[in-house]
Amino acid sequence: MATKVHMEALSPTMEEGQLVKWLRSEGDQVASGDVLAEIETDKATMELVARGDGILRKIFVGPGGTAPVGAVIGVIAAKDEDISGITSSAGGSESGGGTASAAVATKPEPKQEPRRAEAPPASGPPRAAAAKPAPALPPPASDTAENGGRVKASPLARRLAADMGVDIARVQGSGPGGRVVKRDVEAAKAAGVQAPSVSAWVPDEAEYQDVPTSQMRKTIAKRLTTSIGPVPTFYLTVDIDMTRVIEARARINSILEADGLKVSINDLVLKAVAAALRRHPETNAQWQEGFIRRFNSVHLGVAVAIDEGLITPVVRNAHAKGVAQISAEVRELAGRARERKLVPEEYTGATFSVSNLGMLGIHEFTAIINPPEAGILAIGAMEETPVVVDGAVVVRPRMRVTMSCDHRVIDGATGARFLQTLRAMLEEPAAISL
Amino acid sequence: MAVLTYREALNHALREEMRRDPDVFLMGEEVGEYDGAYKVSKGLLDEFGPKRVVDSPISELGFAGLGVGAAMVGLRPVIEFMTFNFAHLALDQVLSNAAKLHYMSDGQFDIPIVFRGPTGAALQLAAQHSQACETYYSHAPGCKVVTPGTPADAKGLLKASIRDDDPVIFMEGELLYNVKGEVPDDEDFVIPLGVADLKREGSDVSIITHGKMIHVALQAAAKLEKDGVQAEVLDLRTIRPLDMDAILTTVAKTNRVVYLEEGWPYAGTGAQVVSMIQEEAFDELDAPILRVTQADIPMPYAKNLEILAKPSAERVVDACNKVLYR
Numbered sequence: 001m002a003t004k005v006h007m008e009a010l011s012p013t014m015e016e017g018q019l020v021k022w023l024r025s026e027g028d029q030v031a032s033g034d035v036l037a038e039i040e041t042d043k044a045t046m047e048l049v050a051r052g053d054g055i056l057r058k059i060f061v062g063p064g065g066t067a068p069v070g071a072v073i074g075v076i077a078a079k080d081e082d083i084s085g086i087t088s089s090a091g092g093s094e095s096g097g098g099t100a101s102a103a104v105a106t107k108p109e110p111k112q113e114p115r116r117a118e119a120p121p122a123s124g125p126p127r128a129a130a131a132k133p134a135p136a137l138p139p140p141a142s143d144t145a146e147n148g149g150r151v152k153a154s155p156l157a158r159r160l161a162a163d164m165g166v167d168i169a170r171v172q173g174s175g176p177g178g179r180v181v182k183r184d185v186e187a188a189k190a191a192g193v194q195a196p197s198v199s200a201w202v203p204d205e206a207e208y209q210d211v212p213t214s215q216m217r218k219t220i221a222k223r224l225t226t227s228i229g230p231v232p233t234f235y236l237t238v239d240i241d242m243t244r245v246i247e248a249r250a251r252i253n254s255i256l257e258a259d260g261l262k263v264s265i266n267d268l269v270l271k272a273v274a275a276a277l278r279r280h281p282e283t284n285a286q287w288q289e290g291f292i293r294r295f296n297s298v299h300l301g302v303a304v305a306i307d308e309g310l311i312t313p314v315v316r317n318a319h320a321k322g323v324a325q326i327s328a329e330v331r332e333l334a335g336r337a338r339e340r341k342l343v344p345e346e347y348t349g350a351t352f353s354v355s356n357l358g359m360l361g362i363h364e365f366t367a368i369i370n371p372p373e374a375g376i377l378a379i380g381a382m383e384e385t386p387v388v389v390d391g392a393v394v395v396r397p398r399m400r401v402t403m404s405c406d407h408r409v410i411d412g413a414t415g416a417r418f419l420q421t422l423r424a425m426l427e428e429p430a431a432i433s434l
Numbered sequence: 435m436a437v438l439t440y441r442e443a444l445n446h447a448l449r450e451e452m453r454r455d456p457d458v459f460l461m462g463e464e465v466g467e468y469d470g471a472y473k474v475s476k477g478l479l480d481e482f483g484p485k486r487v488v489d490s491p492i493s494e495l496g497f498a499g500l501g502v503g504a505a506m507v508g509l510r511p512v513i514e515f516m517t518f519n520f521a522h523l524a525l526d527q528v529l530s531n532a533a534k535l536h537y538m539s540d541g542q543f544d545i546p547i548v549f550r551g552p553t554g555a556a557l558q559l560a561a562q563h564s565q566a567c568e569t570y571y572s573h574a575p576g577c578k579v580v581t582p583g584t585p586a587d588a589k590g591l592l593k594a595s596i597r598d599d600d601p602v603i604f605m606e607g608e609l610l611y612n613v614k615g616e617v618p619d620d621e622d623f624v625i626p627l628g629v630a631d632l633k634r635e636g637s638d639v640s641i642i643t644h645g646k647m648i649h650v651a652l653q654a655a656a657k658l659e660k661d662g663v664q665a666e667v668l669d670l671r672t673i674r675p676l677d678m679d680a681i682l683t684t685v686a687k688t689n690r691v692v693y694l695e696e697g698w699p700y701a702g703t704g705a706q707v708v709s710m711i712q713e714e715a716f717d718e719l720d721a722p723i724l725r726v727t728q729a730d731i732p733m734p735y736a737k738n739l740e741i742l743a744k745p746s747a748e749r750v751v752d753a754c755n756k757v758l759y760r
């Protein structure tokens with residue numbers, strides 16, 4: 001039977017994909033799982049794999065062409081099989097350039113096993129990253145940063161997820177448009193039970209707590225949103241004396257030298273932010289309709305500038321990692337981010353973010369919150385600054401950080417207490433281990 | 435159990451009920467001397483005589499009204515419409531009198547009347563004579579609406595309808611009269627109104643339907659089975675009142691629903707059922723519910739267009755695949 005090659009949703013927010021190149025040509029024999037093409041999504045370049053065996057008989061969209069998710073961009077079939085029905089309905093353009101017709105796009109037919117198949121699909125829809133090891137966390141159902149936190153899920157899937165204690169926002173949907181359906185929740189549950197996370201860090205507590213919103217909270221949220229919406233943001237700035245951090249970094253690097261490793265000041269800042277957030281879960285939180293979700297785990301988004309813009313890879317469970325590990329992960333993630341090779345689960349699901357423009361000489365700045373996170377820290381350059389210490393003017397390395405706070409979740413004093421802790425930790429790095 | 439045609443099953447039901455209760459009589463165009471336009475009343479004139487098997491003039495509003503009056507004074511009329519396409523002429527008697535008098539008389543009158551005849555399309559009878567009329571009657575409170583799809587259901591439900599103290603709209607199908615099936619001989623074989631019947635068990639998707647469409651649903655289910663999909667077919671049998679327990683049970687079982695009906699989609703029976711499912715079983719749904727209906731147009735006369743306009747097993751299969759995201 002002929003297998004249509006669909007433009008698949010290779011990122012949670014992908015609506016159309018651009019064909020970078022076909023790795024197989026018309027007439028090639030292909031097997032299920034073979035990489036057919038590279039597709040540029042709104043986030044990264046991903047691999048599109050074959051969903052059936054046979055000969056790649058037709059290609060409808062050539063390099064550089066775009067097609068909406070669900071559009072038929074090729075056909076795999078037996079050598080002599082009649083595929084005229086598919087070629088005519090796919091818009092039938094010969095390979096090369098071209099764009100699949102919109103009419104095709106209205107018929108998304110992700111190829112799925114019937115739901116009664118003996119073995120549930122391993123993790124929702126087949127993704128191009130099939131050959132990579134399973135992600136530590138199931139990828140999120142949607143890029144909440146861009147759609148206001150709405151997860152598309154069937155009513156049944158929502159109920160089952162609530163019953164099973166599965167966080168539906170972390171389930172990859174296999175239905176149309178990435179809708180999470182029953183089989184996805186069941187698969188996520190099964191995966192969650194079997195699979196310890198890759199980082200071997202096993203949470204000994206709930207991932208987060210949902211705190212009901214009081215009337216006052218609701219009123220604060222409503223009034224401030226009316227004023228500056230939809231995320232009413234305010235800013236808190238603090239200067240931090242970095243003398244001890246510099247010393248600590250030198251000592252740490254002398255220890256790491258034997259292993260050929262090195263950490264940066266920024267890595268230590270990230271470590272301190274994670275530790276401070278851990279002590280202030282009220283700032284490691286999200287605004288949800290009806291409640292505030294406070295995370296016990298810290299998943300730290302680290303803004304990385306890339307040619308086309310900006311992406312925020314996530315250091316998962318940063319609070320539980322040492323500075324050397326954080327350093328290695330950030331370097332590795334940032335490297336792949338620049339090559340646009342991140343998979344969605346690597347740049348979604350942060351609970352708080354950090355953006356550092358210090359290396360570009362920026363003294364201080366304000367960063368924009370990446371919803372549904374409630375805060376982001378803008379790190380300025382470390383500069384030799386005259387300050388008054390014990391009545392005398394001395395020169396100290398100072399760094400100015402500015403926290404953007406979602407006022408629905410974080411009040412001025414709440415944010416200030418977090419920054420106080422952060423400053424204390426950076427001014428006396430030993431406090432991080434307290 | 436005997437194997438009877440749908441037509442014979444109706445005939446047996448009428449005969450048995452007329453023997454059982456002398457208040458039951460049959461009236462309509464050509465029901466007597468001609469044995470009924472579709473021969474449903476074959477032999478009844480000979481057995482029960484012209485006082486109980488009454489040939490009426492071609493005047494639907496007149497004899498429907500006569501029936502309502504007879505019911506008001508205690509008889510149990512069975513009024514045959516040659517087809518429900520002609521019964522529009524009698525809508526005032528059916529909807530304004532039969533359906534309302536119990537309510538408007540504060541219960542002083544029961545209206546134990548059955549209006550029966552074929553509904554829906556046969557083949558190439560064109561726009562005026564191919565209408566599935568169920569929802570005209572189920573829309574207004576006051577009538578029960580019954581749509582049997584098999585000979586056994588035809589017999590058991592007609593007997594129940596005649597015994598019921600409320601007006602019952604009993605809708606048959608021209609294309610059903612020759613359908614054969616096993617029918618219990620028992621004279622007290624009565625199927626209660628408002629009870630659906632699972633015509634086929636399945637686990638993956640529920641096709642909910644009524645009347646002659648059960649056969650289309652079963653064909654679709656057989657095709658789906660070849661693809662490894664187990665479709666459940668729920669025959670509502672009565673579309674007012676609805677058997678919500680049966681509907682909710684199948685929804686909870688498969689989580690995916692296709693509603694199939696012969697009539698138009700706009701405010702159709704499926705629209706009502708879908709609405710009630712989402713109100714009462716929202717959390718059981720794993721996919722939006724789809725409907726397969728006649729195209730929203732007057733029935734074309736041209737054969738090829740008529741075939742395209744009617745619901746088909748292929749369209750049901752497509753809809754099932756869609757709700758299964760296949």
